[in-house]
Amino acid sequence: MGRIDKQLRSDLDAIRDAGLWRGLRQVESAQAARITIEGRDWINFSSNDYLGLASHPALGQAAREALEQFGTGSGASRLICGSTQTHHELEAALAQWQGTEAALVFSSGFAAAQGVLTSLLGQGDVVILDKKAHASMIDAAKLSGATLRVFRHNDLENLEKRLQWAAEQGGRVLLATESVFSMDGDCAPLAEMVELKERYGAWLMLDEAHAVGLHGPFGQGLAAADGLAGRIEIRMGTLGKAVGAAGGFICGSGSLIELLVNKARSFIFSTAPSPAVSAAARAGVELIQGAEGDSLRQQLWQRVEELRRGVESLGWRTPAGPSAILPLIVGEEAKALAMMGQLHEAGFFIPAIRYPTVARNEARLRVTTTTGHTGEDVAALLDAVATIR
Ligand SMILES: *Cc1c(COP(=O)(O)O)cnc(C)c1O
Numbered sequence: 001m002g003r004i005d006k007q008l009r010s011d012l013d014a015i016r017d018a019g020l021w022r023g024l025r026q027v028e029s030a031q032a033a034r035i036t037i038e039g040r041d042w043i044n045f046s047s048n049d050y051l052g053l054a055s056h057p058a059l060g061q062a063a064r065e066a067l068e069q070f071g072t073g074s075g076a077s078r079l080i081c082g083s084t085q086t087h088h089e090l091e092a093a094l095a096q097w098q099g100t101e102a103a104l105v106f107s108s109g110f111a112a113a114q115g116v117l118t119s120l121l122g123q124g125d126v127v128i129l130d131k132k133a134h135a136s137m138i139d140a141a142k143l144s145g146a147t148l149r150v151f152r153h154n155d156l157e158n159l160e161k162r163l164q165w166a167a168e169q170g171g172r173v174l175l176a177t178e179s180v181f182s183m184d185g186d187c188a189p190l191a192e193m194v195e196l197k198e199r200y201g202a203w204l205m206l207d208e209a210h211a212v213g214l215h216g217p218f219g220q221g222l223a224a225a226d227g228l229a230g231r232i233e234i235r236m237g238t239l240g241k242a243v244g245a246a247g248g249f250i251c252g253s254g255s256l257i258e259l260l261v262n263k264a265r266s267f268i269f270s271t272a273p274s275p276a277v278s279a280a281a282r283a284g285v286e287l288i289q290g291a292e293g294d295s296l297r298q299q300l301w302q303r304v305e306e307l308r309r310g311v312e313s314l315g316w317r318t319p320a321g322p323s324a325i326l327p328l329i330v331g332e333e334a335k336a337l338a339m340m341g342q343l344h345e346a347g348f349f350i351p352a353i354r355y356p357t358v359a360r361n362e363a364r365l366r367v368t369t370t371t372g373h374t375g376e377d378v379a380a381l382l383d384a385v386a387t388i389r
Contacts (some may be wrong), residue, residue, distance in 0.1 A: 019333035020354055030055040033372030035349065042349035043377055045367045050214055050324050051288070051296045052371045053244025058287055059280040066279030074272035079261070082272030090282040094249050097285055098220060098235060102257035105278065107270050109209055109238035109248030110136040114143065115264030116205060116234055116250055117176070121146035125171035128162045130154065132184060134207060135357075137176050146171075153181075156192050163200035173202035179222035180210040183358050183366060185318075185325030190223060194231050205234040213242025214297060214324060218289040243288065245281035247273050296371045300324060303369045303378055310382040327353070328365040328385070336363035339388055346384040 015021050029036040031054040035044045053059055066086050074082035087105055094103035106112040117140035121127055125146040129137055131153045141148045149166065151159040159175070166173040175197050177188050190206075197204045208221040216225030221237065223229040234256065239247040250260060260267060287293055307326060308318050316328055330336040333354045340352040343365070354363045369378070 018355075019337060033370055033374075033377060037349065041347075042344075043347055043373075043380070045348055045350045045369070045373075045381060047368060047370060048210070048241035049244060050242045050300060050368070050370050051244065051293070053213075053242065053284045053287065056244060056284075056287070059244050059283045062283035063276040063280040067276045070275035072274060072276065074275060076272070077268060077270060078272045079268055084272065084275045084278070086275040086278040086282070087272060090278045090285070091249075093282050093285045094251060097218065097289060098224075098251040099229060100235070100251040101254040103249055103251045104257045104260050104264075104267065105239070105273065105281075106248040106250070106264075106267055107273050108246070109207075109236065109240065111266035111270065112236055112238075112248030112250050113137050113207070114140045114266040115260055116236065117141055117144045117146075117174070118265060119260055119263035120144075120203075120234075121172060121174055124169075126166040126169055126173045128159070128166060128173065128175045128202070130177040130188070132181050133177060134182055134209070137205075137207060141176070146174075153184075154186070154188055156189060156196065159193070160196055160200075163196055163202055166202065167200045173200065174205060175202050176205040176207070178207045178209065180208070180215070180321075180323050180325065182210050182325065183353055183364070184327055185210075185321075185323035187222060187321035187323065190226050190228050194228050198231070203233040204231075205236060206232050207236045209236070209238045209241060210323070210325060212237040213284075213288045213293075214300065215322070219293055219297065239277075239281040239284070243281055243284040245284055246277050247281055299371045300369065303371070303373050303375070306375060306378045307367070307369055307381070310378065311385065314382070314386055316385075324369045326367040326369070328367065330363055330365065331361055333361075333363045336365060339365060342388050343384055346387075348381055348384060 025037050027035055027037050031047055031049045033044055035042055070084055074084055076082040090105055091103045106115055113136035121144040123145045126149060127141040127146045128149045129141055131150050149162045151162045180187055206223055211222040213219045215222045223232050235251045237249050239245045304324050312318055330339055336352040343350050350365050350367055352363060353366045
């Protein structure tokens with residue numbers, strides 16, 4: 001064993017000893033409520049493919065047509081020669097859906113967050129993040145060079161203090177948070193936050209990764225559901241969750257998008273997404289806004305309610321606000337792993353979420369409901385959870 005490997009082995013042992021080791025599992029089927037992993041069939045309560053669009057025929061058809069016309073690769077960054085018609089059409093559809101002047105697509109939501117924060121902020125500016133904000137925003141904030149301040153999760157008083165302090169620093173101030181929190185399933189108090197950021201002259205960047213497709217009129221997201229979309233400077237989403245494809249997007253003013261095209265390094269120095277993926281995403285965005293989207297959402301919320309009521313009656317706490325994410329918070333990492341193992345034995349694929357995705361000793365099973373789940377699936381999961389308790 002080489003010297004490097006020896007050191008890496010000892011790093012890995014430390015990770016294992018802390019109950020934090022992670023490994024990849026090979027999935028041998030399409031994403032759906034039922035999946036095959038390593039030769040075994042599971043009921044899948046782990047996916048963010050909330051509306052089942054990742055294996056929807058309309059998206060497949062759109063991808064195949066784009067594949068025929070444009071091939072598999074984009075060939076270059078958008079600014080070199082990779083700005084394919086499919087990307088422009090997707091961006092027009094996103095801007096129309098979200099009611100903004102413009103939109104820009106990135107290769108992932110992670111890249112979108114990087115692009116925004118590093119383009120808009122630098123030394124002398126302040127970025128204020130919710131304690132539970134996604135890693136993509138934390139890393140981007142650090143990379144931007146701006147001063148990073150964190151406020152307690154959804155705590156408006158604490159946020160106001162940070163905004164007050166930031167306003168005195170003289171630079172730009174950007175507040176960034178999620179609308180539906182990815183690991184807790186609770187929602188940000190958006191109306192109050194918008195009031196606050198306006199009072200202190202800050203900008204707001206809202207990550208709607210787990211809300212677009214699910215919440216609000218036409219699945220526009222939580223900001224639209226609360227009638228606040230027009231007051232939020234930067235709206236971010238992913239095309240990889242409810243939209244059923246891959247990529248990330250930013251919606252906002254024409255000048256915001258133009259600035260990102262000129263400054264966002266994760267956009268400029270990265271090959272454009274595959275045309276087929278963008279075509280699939282556009283089909284997903286259109287489907288979400290139509291009658292089928294409405295009926296999928298209705299179906300989803302019905303299952304979500306059944307599961308929520310069920311786990312509450314078993315004595316678990318559930319998040320405030322409507323969300324398809326239901327964390328069963330266990331605490332200790334080892335306990336969460338044991339519980340995951342028991343659910344695996346019962347045939348349910350549900351991940352134990354541990355540090356650093358959540359804080360230490362806040363390990364949990366993160367259950368996500370999708371439209372592919374039947375009432376029987378939910379009932380069977382509740383039976384399994386009940387025996388574990
Ligand atoms: C998944 C996620 C992202 C990243 O989006 P990708 O398209 O998967 O890179 C960003 N923010 C939140 C809150 C997420 O859950």
